[in-house]
Amino acid sequence: MNASPTPAPARRRLVLIDGSSYLYRAFHALPPLSNEAGEPTGALFGVVNMLRATLNEKPDYVAFVVDAPGPTFRDEMYPQYKANRPPMPDDLRAQVQPMCEIVEALGITILRVPGVEADDVIGTLALRAARDGIDVTISTGDKDFAQLVRSGGDGGGGIALVNTMSGSRLDSEASVVEKFGVPPGRVVDLLALMGDAIDNIPGVDKCGPKTAAKWLNEYGSLDGVIAHADAVKGKIGDNLRAALPRLPLNRALVTINTEVALEQGPADLALRERHVEALRALYARYGFKQALRELDGGAAADAPAAAGDGRVSMRGTEAGHARGAAKPLDGLDPALAAPGEYETVLTREQLEAWVARLRQAGAFAFDTETDGLDPLQARLVGVSLAAEPGRAAYLPLGHDYPGAPAQLDLDAALAALRPLFADPGLRKIGQHGKFDLHVLRRHGVEVAGYADDTMLESFVYNATATRHDMDSLAKRYLGYDTVKYEQVAGKGAKQIAFSQVALEDATRYAAEDADVTLRLHRALGPKLAAEPALERVYREIEMPLVQVLERVEANGVMIDAEELRRQSADLNKRMLAAQQKATELAGRSFNLDSPKQVCALLYEELKLPALVKTPTGQPSANEEALEAIAELHELPRVILEYRGLAKLRSTYTDKLPEMINPHTGRVHTSYHQAGAATGRLASNDPNLQNIPIRTDDGRRIRQAFVAPPGRRIVSCDYSQIELRIMAHLSEDEGLLRAFESGADIHRATAAEVFGKAMDQVSANERRAAKAINFGLMYGMGAFGLARNLGIGRGEAQDYIALYFSRYPGVRDFMERTRQQARERGYVETVFGRRLYLENIHARNAGLRAGAERAAINAPMQGTAADIIKRAMVSIDAWLAERRERALMVLQVHDELVFEADADFVDELIAQATARMAAAAELRVPLVIDSGVGDNWDQAH
Incomplete structure (x- = not known):
């Protein structure tokens, strides 16, 4: 056996912080916070949060670079350089020294070099580090640094630029081209043409980034633009020619000097030991309570406090900023973890102002509050909106507690919001927004332009890193503790409906939902965008599916x-018969639903062996345990029969009639996209994916899923899709040949394994081949196959050996996949969905083996999930103009179920099966079985 290759050591990382940029940006982004002594702390608070987030990422080297006082070489080149900048505000100047003290106490080197700007120091260090094979992150909001961006490789480190306000990341030539229209080497020329009003560098009048990029792409460089200035027509051409004399100077001013003489190099910037006592004193003085808790290993911050007057302000608190074990994203913008300011919208004027603000922003986050959890029946209580981090509004529409303030009329308010939601050009952002889409649609508001969902951004980025609810995401990616529902509505028997929550508390809770959703998108979006394959899964599969x-x-x-009630009565009779049979076998009565009584009877009285134990080592009475001893005594089999009948009755035949929506007369399941890590959809309330298909009782339940008069039920089901994906991924010639010929794959496998002609394969041999085909995909070994087929372990091992000898490509694929999982920690689907395996390096052999089995199965399950999702999007688009003729009503694993006019069935089947077949291009054809009937069982 070949030894596993030693993984390449992780590259060292240097973070260069543009301290001056951070201080100014935090000052203008955050509210005017102050400590108890009245000293300003807003900018300081933002910088400290950013530094803590940076240190949580454990870089190897860090420097905090600030401008030194006095003129620089640029002032000598151009005396008007930065001449129009106002003096530093007094409140900001007062925070510079404490900022430096905190940076020093954190063990971070502060760099100030007279005669040059911080940009030049950062540029010099970045290039030196990259040449030394160190990856560099420049943490700033200054676009000038885009000229330094480069990918790592060939022994050199990469240089990435993180915009701390937007969360965007530039780390390759392609990313710079996407943002600016030109590669990093032409950014200086672009800036020279545009000029920089902040630095008082006049560019070509009326020349914005698009025009500048167009010229540079047409003429190659600034020199080329200058040489062809006479070819540019119109007023803009006149402006270009008028600016020609100053363009070379502009280029010199915006070019970062990367050859500054420095006393310290990248390797001299390792973190020093923190000065804990100095930090404690500084944090205490400026009221940074959560930083103090973190320093001392304490608990999370307290819940936010509310203020009156129609706004909920969290100024002056650190509520919601506990970082503890949370791990914010690289370069977290301080504004994404800062206190928020929230407004209660009670007047028409306020609403109109917010509508204008949202429209101007071009994108906004939203959330709904309701009086129930069923989106198809709940009443709308309020809507929350946010267009920028830290500022959000709550529009109450149905708070009806005694003494509640007057609120805007529901119809009038929705009429004002309807054009916003209907505008596809305005990007909407939600967290599990499908719920809100339902609620708004039922209240007459159709949503177009639903562009981003933070639950799905998190799920696609890493399905197993955390739960994907907003509270968990805020904690992990923002280090932010959200207000919980129980804090405003109570819990248990004393919990009140949201319509009864006081507006002040409701605003604090609801507006935060929209605000945090927007913050999460700002944090997660760039991280996802940095992984093109994952970005495609998110944009092309998950978002269209919502x-x-x-x-x-x-x-x-x-x-x-009525059919289900008849079935319930029948099931009840059979349950009573099973109870009577069990009593006879036991010789006494006992509660078949009590694990304790079942265990006492089976293991203590009847002395049956306890082959399956609970995690605590006690004998188990679960299904697996009863199956294990069912051959030894009749009673376990009768108990299993009773439990199966009871589950069908309680889960389906009794429950489904109670779940019929009184407004629609139908049952409406809810599909969860962020449930299974493989991407498989989950069905809840009710779960319609677990109705047994191989039993008569399960098929009877499907007979109760019916079409209305004049319509039929249509089922379209992928045939053996995971085996086909296995053939595609393994490229095994034998499997490919069997599928391409259209043969019965299990019979063909049996013929290969047992060396027979296909027409000579027995039923048992085909059954064994089927067990091997499916078992190997799920990581089944000889023991599992032996139990499945009722044969000896040695014989089962021989079957597996024969299988691999006939299908060596499958064996190679499985080993290759295990190796890739060990090296990378994840496997991928055909479409690039990433499936992380946290136990792939576990010391526990059982956990590690389980991760290896998952590594083999996950690409097939995940690819199958991606394929049917793509098919659903395609079919839904075709149905858009035909919704009066047919509806997609269910998705169950690899099957889609429709309801269609009787005379439209043939066209529907032709289109649906064609689109399902075209949902992926595999090395073998995708085959879809279809059926039609008055009910689901007939159609399947």
């Missing part, structure tokens, strides 16, 4: 309630 699922859920499916 509104498809919303429509499928809203369509619902018709249920024959």
Whole structure:
């Protein structure tokens, strides 16, 4: 066996912080906070949060670079350089010295070099570090640094630019081209043409970034633009020619000097030991309570406090900023973890102002508050909106507690919001927004331009890193503790409906939802965008699916309630018969639903062996335990029969009629996109994906899913899709040949394994081949196969050996996949979805083996999930103009179920199967089985 290659050591990382930029940006971004002594702390608070986030990422080297006082070489070149900048505000100047003291106490080197700007120091260090093979992150909001961006490779480190306000990241030539229209080497020329009003560098009048990029792409460089100035027509051409004399100087002014003589190099910037006592004193003086808790290993911050007057202000608190074990993203913008200011919208004027603000922003986050958790029945209580981090509004529409302030009329308020939501050019951002889309649609507000969902951004970026609810995401990616529902509505028997929550508390809770959603998007979006394959999964699969699922859920499916009641009565009779049989076998009565009584009877009285134990080592009475001893005594089998009947009755035949929506007369399941790490959809309330298909009782339940008069149920189901994906991924010639010929794959496998002609394969041999085909995908070994087939372990091992000898490509694929999982920590689907395996390096052999089995199965399950999602998006688009003729009503694993006019069935099947087949290009054809009936069972 070949030894695993030693992984390459991780590259060292240097973070260069543009301290001057941070201080100014934090000062203008955050509210005017102050400590108890009245000293200003707003900018200081933002910088400190940023530094703590940076240190949580554990870089190898860090420097905090600030401008030195006095003139620089640029002032000598151009005396008017930065001449129009106002003096530093007094409140900001007062925070410079304490900022430096905190930076020093954190063990971070502060660099000030007379005669040059901080930009030049950062540029020099960045290039030196990259040449030494160190990866560099420049943490700033200054676009000038884009000229330094480069990818790492060939022994050299990369230089990445993180915009701390937007969370965007530039780390390659392609990313710079996407943002500026030119590569890093031409950014200086672009800036020279545009000029810089902040630094008082006049560019070409009326020349913005698009025009400058157009000229540079056409003429190659600034020198080329200058040489072809006479070819540029119109007023802009006149402006260019008028600016020609100053363009070379502009280029010199905006070029970062990367050859500054420095006493310290990158390797001299390692973190020093923190001065804990100095930090404690500084944090205490300026009221940074959470930083103190973090310093001392304390608990999270207290809950936010509310203020009156129609606004909820969190100024002067550190509520919601506990960082503890949370790990914010690289270069976290301080504004994304700062206190928020929230407004209660009670007047028409306030609402109009917010509508204008949202429209001007071009994108906004939103959330709804309701009086219930069923989006297809809940009443709208309020809407929250945010267009910039830290500022949000809550529009109450249905708070009806005694003494509640007057609120805007629901219809009038929604009429004002409707054009915003209907405008596809305005990007909407949500967190699990499918719920809100349902609620708004039911209240007459259709949403177009639903562009981003932070639950899905997190799920696609790393499905297993955390839960994907807003509270968990805020904690992990922002270090932010959100206000919990129980804090404003109570809990347990004393919990009140949201319509009864006081407006002040409701605003604090609801507006924060929209605000944090926007902050999460600012933090997660750039991280996802840095992984092009994941970005495609998010943009091309998950986001388009949101509104498809919303429509499928809203369509619902018709249920024959009377048929289910008849089935419940039958199941009840059979349960009573099973109870009587169990009593006879036991020789006494006992509670078949009590694990304790079942264990006492089976293991203590009947002395049956306890082959399966609970995690605490006690005998188990679960299904696996009863199956293990069912051959030894009849009673375990009768208990299993009773439990199976009871589960069907309680889960389906009794429950489904109660779940019929009184407004639609249908049952509406809810599909969860961020449930299974493989991307498989989950169905809840009710779960319609677990109705047994291989039993008569399960098929009877499907008979209760019916079409209305004049319509039929249509089922389209992928045939053996995971085996086909296995053939595609393994490229095994035998599997490819079997699928391409259209043969029965299990019979073909049996023929290969047992060396027979296909027409000579017995039923048992085909069954064994089927068990091997599916078992290997799920990591089944000889023991599992032996138990499945009822044969000896040695015989099962021989079957597996024969299989691999006939399909060596499958064996190679499995080993290759395990190796890749060990090296990278994840595997991928055909479409690039990433499936992380946290136990792939576990010391526990069982956990490690489980991760290796998942590594083999996950690409197939995940690819199958991606394929049917792509198919749903395509079919939904085709159905858009045909919704009166047919509806997509269910998705169950690899099957799509429709309801269609009887005379539209043939066209629907032709289109749906064609689009399902075209949802992926594999090395073998995708085959779709279809059926039609008056109910689901007939159609399947």
